[in-house]
Amino acid sequence: MKIPGALIWEPGTRSGWSVEEIELDDPKPNEVKVKLAASGICHSDDHVDTGDIPLGWGPILGGHEGAGEVVQVGSHVTDLEVGDHVVLSFLPSCGKCSMCVRGRSNMCVLGAGTLGGFAADGTHRVHARGVGVGPFSYLGTFAPYVTVSVDSAVKIPKDVPLEKAALIGCGVPTGWGSSVYAADIDLGATVVVFGVGGVGMNAVQGARHRGARNIIAVDPVAFKRDEAKTFGATHTCKNExxxxxLVAQLTNGQGADAVIITMGVADPKLMQPAGNMVHRGGTLVLTSAAKVGVQEMDFDLFTFAMSGKRLQGSLYGSTNSRYDIPLLADLYQRGELKLDELITRTYKLEGINTAVQDMREGRNIRGVIMFD
Ligand SMILES: [Zn+2]
Ligand SMILES: [Zn+2]
Structure with missing residues (x-):
């Protein structure tokens, strides 16, 4: 089918997104076609344009945070049918590999090449100007329809509004799981979250779910600090x-139980001051993507070891998508997880470059592209 899609032809050149006609193929045996309701805009999409995440290939169809209705299923698909509502997981999970069966599906073998590029069989489902196009994270949600593997689609109940559910594909679990799983926050803990945008705001929500006593949201943008209070932050401030x-005051100088870094681009200069804020035996979680290739930081190794601290990287908030996506949808339905308030502005696909600019300038918690 011929549909519009937002592409980048030369990743890393800051060209912006080109909205043009693409050709989307029908599903192969283990794939489904999904009519999307909405697609969130995440920093990772922009990293492809800025070159912070260098891609060795192009063109790319952007977008990896979407939800919609299944409109066509491949001949071998047994667990999804036309009319089902699905959230697209930006990391596929096979359910069979050694990490999936141990309950760590964010480390599934299929996700290792998560930037996508082509379908699992090495061929393309998307074409433009006569060449194959690689959809981001095997999804490519900057288009009104996607053809994806069943390993990337997670069924949710039909009464969850799809345009809200889209956010459960990346930003919500990534932030929420950073608190709940990666930091494993205890009741009564003191937690610091650096960067409260579309990911960090959900780290604040996760810390609240775990019963943290003090939740300190750190962000240079006043609007985000104000919003953070409605998501559960007990304190806000501008910088490290x-x-x-604040941490010293609130903990009698002992330090925070967990510090979680969720800003748009990880800053190696923040690691030492953030690590210093963690008390003995506490956890520093790095969720943000750094510019690829950044390999050096000042870090006091002696003190780190002697204070028994833990440095934890977190991909997708260390969540299991088939368990956590339906759980987050249920928490939303019960009024215990805020999704509506995450969406600051909505856009048409044609307005994607404005949406990205708004994200870069800190005007949105999340900007969302709505499809008809
Ligand atoms: Zn994302
Ligand atoms: Zn797997």
Whole structure:
């Protein structure tokens, strides 16, 4: 089928997104076609344009945070049918590999090449100007329809509004799981979250779910600090110096139980001051993507070892998509997870470059592209 899609032909050149006609194929035996309701815009999409995440290939169809209705199923698909509602998981999970069966599906073998590029069999489902196009994260949600593997589609109940559910494909589990799983926050803990955008705001929600006593949201943008309070932050401040002072005051100088880094681009200069804020035996979680290739940071190794701290990287909030996506949808339905408030602005696909600019300038918690 011929549909519009937002492409980048030369990743890393800051060309912006080109909205043009693409050709989307029908599903192969283990794939489904999904009519999307909405697609969130995540920093990772922009990293492809800026070159912070260098891609060795192009063109790319952007977008990896979407939800919609199944409109066509491949001949071998048994667990999804036409009319089902699905959230697209930006990491596929096979359910069979050693990590999936141990309950760590964010480390599934299929996700290792998560930037996508082509379908699992090495061929393309998307074409433009006569060449194959690689959809981001095997999804490519910057188009009104996607053809994806069943390993990337997670069924949710039909009464969850799809345009809200789209956010459960990346930003919500990534932030929420950073608190709940990666930091494993205890009741009564003191937690610091650096960067409260579309990911960090959900780390705040996760910390609240775990019963954290003090939740300190750190962000240079006043609007985001104000919003953070409605998501459960007990304190807000602008930078790491203010955060360190607050942590010291709130913990009698002992430090935070967990510090979680969820800003748009990880800053190696933040690692030491953030690590210093963690008390003995506590956890520093790095969720943000750094510019690929950044390999150096100042870090006091002696003190780190002697204070028994844990440095934990977190991909997809260390969640299991087939368990956590339906759980998050249910928490939303019960009024215990805020999704509506995450969506600051909505856009048409044609307005995607404005949406990306709004994200870069900190005007949105999440900007969302709505399809008809
Ligand atoms: Zn994302
Ligand atoms: Zn797997």
């Amino acid at each position: 110096d203010e955060a360190a002072e």
